[in-house]
Amino acid sequence: MNKIHSLTTYLLLVSLLLFRFEETFSQHTGFKPIVNFPDFKVQFKLESSKINSIVSDFAQEKVLTALTEKIKSEGKFLFMRNNKVRIEYQKPFTYLVMMNGEKMLVRDNQKDNRINVKSNKLFQQINRIMIDCVQGTMLDSKDFTVKVFEDDNTFLLEMTPVSKALSQFFQTIVLLVEKKDYSAKSIEMREPNGDKTVITFINKKLNAEIADAVFAL
């Protein structure tokens, strides 16, 4: 009887392990978990710190899964270390978001909104996501737990929010980073209801000269 019990427990454990194993792999097809996370973290920090600026086009696609609707937009993305980001949506609407340290500017067709992100913790957390993703500081973020996977050309960072407040906006954020230069390739924001937004960087220029005035608020 004891033998049967042990065998059953063993089979249950094996099947649970197999299930977990399969689940990990099925989440990101073609990617496998990195072997040594502490080494990766050191290397990632070192390599991404070499990127001082990014000038890039971007394409964004928001998918409303249940409603089978998509909306595509595109524009220009600029980053300068430290903590300076300018995102200009140009098609099919014009919209500008600029972050410079703790200050933020949002400009739509009608108005300029200047926000001190320090006054709102949630706002601060959401705005830091983009900055952390492009300047390689997401592994230090206290707002997310991060799992790292890789294929031949890319690292995949799966970020899961820690707080309840952020969890209502994101189930996970998946960041793809190019192995050749450690720059962000795409950011996919998955929402709890299955909707997702993917931002893909195109025609990236790293460490190009950008005037400070571009980020003036």
Next chain:
Amino acid sequence: MPKLPMRYLRYSLLLMVAFSCASEYKLLQPAMLEQSCVSKIKPRGFTTSWFTTSVDVVGKHLSGLLLIKNQPDSSTRVVFTSEAGITFFDFEFTKNGTFAVKRIVSQLDKKPIIQTLRKDFELTLGIPFRGVTPEVWTMNTEKWYGVKQKNETSYFITDTECASLLRLELGSTRKKKTEVFIRGKDPHDPDSVQIKHYNFAMQIELRKLMRE
């Protein structure tokens, strides 16, 4: 203080109170229902569209994208997202008039906010006018087609010739609460929509997004 100016002050105050209590709808005169006008002008919602959206509420301004989508089951979904893709709310208006919040972020998940938005979109989509025969009034050069719901009435307003829809309105028995202006050649596929509140400072503007 001399007596005469004091008396004037009292009369002025009385007049002000009387004026502010006067119904904005007291000049409405009952009129004959013209079924052809109702069939032609009655708001029936929009075709599925995305709109750039700006909201000004008590001194705060925010913007985003609004999707109005007609579903195969004849329900209509109204989804508001930020330009960067975060969904703020997703409302469902079914064919039989029920309303459901499919999703809303905690910052907006307050009964007065949901009720205000619900009424705004119900009026904009013409939901109060579905399956009912409206009452008709005239005022100045306008024809008012109204449907009463509890303490409020939803109106769609046309010119006397019934050539076009001038606006939609929600009012209590005395006061105008909300006006909706639907602009463009086709009221079912509008270029822009303006929702204006009169009982508190809030205005929503939608501009149709042309997609490639």
